[in-house]
Amino acid sequence: MNGWALSLSSNGAVRSIDPGHACTMPPEGQFTWVHLDGKEAETNRWLQQHGHLPETVVAALTAVETRPRSEAFANGALVNLRGLHPEGDHGGDPLVSIRLWAERGRVISVSFRPLDGFEHLRAAMEDAELHDPGDLISALAILITAKLDPHVADLGDLVDSCEADFDADRAYEMRRLIARARSQAIAYRRFVVPQRQALEGLAIMKTEWLEEADRLHLREAADRFARMGEELEAVRERSALLHEQFTDLRAEQIETRTLVLSVVALVFLPLTFLTGLLGMNVAGIPFAHEPWAFAAVVGMCVAVAAAIAVYFVRAHWFRN
Incomplete structure (x- = not known):
């Protein structure tokens, strides 16, 4: 099976283990993170036979189409988040999905496509910087916002430059730039707004593995997503206005x-x-x-x- 698992022992040492050996709950004070490739058939079989998860959770972890959400279950929580893909991976949605099942001492994550910066999160786990599911999920939320925020800011800067350099002689080129910015803003906003709601719901979820510091980081990430959602909405509206101005300008030139x-x-x-x-x-x-x-x-x-x-x-x- 194409996946990996890391285990943090009670003495602070991190070791790599076979995902097949991570099917049991770790003892008190230990933390295990299992990451699986959703495209492989073995992943679904492992989740059903060794994950000890409810059927609804297994279906949510292996679903092809997902949206950001957080939902509490009896002994854990299902969390779906979206982040940027690495450079060069342009297939499908611009924001790729990562699905997580979190419970005391264990996190199971499933992804169908690579997530930008995911290797940094694994390195933090290997360096024993993540001690429980709360640390892992809050670090993932902060990582996603840190990667996505510059792209949203670039879209705003692009619209700013088009507004400042409004030139009839470059109408065709600028209309293409505006159309691209508007399309990306719509695609990002589709997931940014529900992701804010998912993180806000997770921050107030009653669970023992979420400490106050984790809840603070989740609220901070949710606030950044709220700001990005407002910026994306502004980019969408300003792009539509600029497109109308270029259309009016073209009509005036023809007239x-x-x-x-x-x-x-x-x-x-x-x-x-x-x-x-x-x-x-x-x-x-x-x-x-x-x-x-x-x-x-x-x-x-x-x-x-x-x-x-x-x-x-x-x-x-x-x-x-």
């Missing part, structure tokens, strides 16, 4: 160009009629053999065009 084409067509319409009338190949056209006739026709055309142009100017057709 201006259409107006210019209409004016040019109206100026040349009587000239085309005049030249077409005089260009008919029939007898009786006046002054057809006079040497000054061509100059007279050209002068007449210029005068007509000037008169029409003066009319458009006085009618304020060129006013924005």
Whole structure:
């Protein structure tokens, strides 16, 4: 089975053990963390045969689609959280899920895709910095916020720069940037808001393995998620407003160009009629053999065009 398990003994030593040997509850003062790959069939079988978990918990740990939640059971708690994927892993949702079952002395985590920074959490466990499920879950919540917060801030900075550098000549490029920022904000907010609620619910959950310091860290992470949710909502609304402004700008540009084409067509319409009338190949056209006739026709055309142009100017057709 593709997974690993770490066990913290009562004397503070951490050792790696086979996940198959972690199916029993550790003695008082010890802590075991088992992490499993949800894509493997052995994971579901191990959870059912060796995890000693309720069927609803096994189903929640191996579900393909999840949302952030925290729910108390008789002897433990089910916690689903979402965090960023490592760079280069672009399959599926932008925030990957990690599912945890926590009870006194033991945590079982299941993930289908890698979680950014997860190796730091394992290193903290190997360095004996995590002593119970409360330490592990609160450290995971803080880790997720630390990784996600800069990305949310970058989205806000991107919208700020587009607002400050609003340029009609770069409308196409900036519309693509705004559309990308809005799409990412919507995708992040889908999980950030319920994740805040999940952490707030976990912070007030009545369980013996959550100390006051752990609850404080969970509330701090929930507050950061609340702030990120507000920032993402602002990014979404500001992006929509910028998109509307670019759309209005494009409509104004099309209207201006259409107006210019209409004016040019109206100026040349009587000239085309005049030249077409005089260009008919029939007898009786006046002054057809006079040497000054061509100059007279050209002068007449210029005068007509000037008169029409003066009319458009006085009618304020060129006013924005």
